[in-house]
Amino acid sequence: MKIAYVYPEKLPSKKARAISVVNTACELSKIVDTTLIYEKNGDNVLDFYGINCNLNLKPVSRKFIIRSNKIFNFNLKKEIKKYDYFYVRHLKTAEFLIKNGANVIFESHEIFQIKNKKIKEIENFVYKNAKGLVFINENLQKKAKKFFNFTIPSKIIRNGCGFKVDFIKKDFSKLNEIYYIGNFYKWKGVDFLIEAVKGLNITLKIVGDGERKNELLNKASKNVKFLGYKSQNEIVNILKNSKITVIPNIPTIDSEFSTPIKLYEYLMTSNVVLASDFPTIQEIIKDGENGFLFKAGDKKDFLKKLNYILSLPQKELETISRNAYKTGKRFTWKNRAKQIVKFIKEIDENNISSS
Known part of the structure; x- marks a missing residue:
């Protein structure tokens, strides 16, 4: 199985979501063939975050005279046939990939149309046509179920932490x-x-x-x-x-x-x-x-x-x-990646058995 994790923003970046994406993609690469597709921002991505893995890095241009999603998508379209599944957390990127025949797992972090009614049609389309939905918490999954009444497979897969530390016995005698x-x-x-x-x-x-x-x-x-x-x-x-x-x-x-x-x-x-x-x-x-x-x-x-x-x-x-x-200890990037791969394999097996 080949997975592409698509992040249509600049990497490396100090943003929390960038930390999540790179660490998750890195751990995925230890289980399945994984490529991170992103907008290049100069520095070496893995070195910036201090991590080491066999993740395939595929920087994609988003700029030709002007910086535009259309340019990123034009280059992304060339990659569609190379991968079995695309893991995406950006709504418009998910829509573009689905409309161009890609198998998309969409990771939901919010319900966009609550704040922006203009995006309602896109959001409804993704929740109906993605191959699977991943939610970062139970509350979001419940609210999304009420909003979209989706029937495609879904799973709660929380974020994590990559700190490799043992329990630290701290001195609580002085708290200032x-x-x-x-x-x-x-x-x-x-x-x-x-x-x-x-x-x-x-x-x-x-x-x-x-x-x-x-x-x-x-x-x-x-x-x-x-x-x-x-x-x-x-x-x-x-x-x-x-x-x-x-x-x-x-x-x-x-x-x-x-x-x-x-x-x-x-x-x-x-x-x-x-x-x-x-x-x-x-x-x-x-x-x-x-x-x-x-x-x-x-x-x-x-x-x-x-x-x-x-x-x-x-x-x-x-x-x-x-x-x-x-x-x-329950919430590591390693555990998160394992859950994602298991979820995608379940979806893949169901697709094969129903075809």
């Missing part, structure tokens, strides 16, 4: 820092977090970068430290030494369908996680067992839960930390 790692989009809740920690005798350390950095710097009090962009290796080391990590997503449609990759990274590095209580997060975090939940967007409840964590005996926090690690 909390960490946020990720993007600066408003729906990610970093503004909420900066506001919530004002006046607290605790330091908020923020790892990340983005267009809104200066805006956030102006909002931040003295107990907020911006550490800037860090590589994956640097993030591993930061999380090995952190103790309390936060996912502060605020109520928006984006948050409703999101399960951030950083959640798996926090868990894998034995951190105590304090997260917004969206259903997608509750699928992973069980309050008081492997982390803690607070009412999304509620500053009072956030502070109540944070103070509760800070008041807990060290032994209880060690138990939460160990449970977090046990949870995180």
Whole structure:
């Protein structure tokens, strides 16, 4: 079986979705013949992410005088007959491939037409005509089933983490820092977090970068430290030494369908996680067992839960930390790739038996 993982954006990239795509494709290549088709962005893709595998890399041009999806698709069309299945997370790319006779597995991360009615026809077409659908969480699968009433095979295959770490026994006797790692989009809740920690005798350390950095710097009090962009290796080391990590997503449609990759990274590095209580997060975090939940967007409840964590005996926090690690170990890129290959083989076998 030959699989093409298509990513019509520039690689390498600092984006979380790029990290997911490259790591997943790399692990797929260890099981089946896999090619990553993407828009080239200069540097060596695998070196940028610090990973090593036999993944076939196929950079495709998206520019001829101007940068355009039509140019990318023109070049992509030449590849269709070379592969058995195309794994895609971009809706318009999925539509193009299906209309040109490709077997497409579409990975869903949101329901686009909720925010953009113009894309309804394309989205309905993909959910009806793809060979299979992959959802990153249960909540999204349920909502999509109501929206599209699809009949094609579907499976929940969550994102993962590639950190190769053992359980880290942390010293919870002194807690004076909390960490946020990720993007600066408003729906990610970093503004909420900066506001919530004002006046607290605790330091908020923020790892990340983005267009809104200066805006956030102006909002931040003295107990907020911006550490800037860090590589994956640097993030591993930061999380090995952190103790309390936060996912502060605020109520928006984006948050409703999101399960951030950083959640798996926090868990894998034995951190105590304090997260917004969206259903997608509750699928992973069980309050008081492997982390803690607070009412999304509620500053009072956030502070109540944070103070509760800070008041807990060290032994209880060690138990939460160990449970977090046990949870995180389930979600690796390797396990994700295995599930994808198994799903595609099931679809392939059903297609053969029904033909």
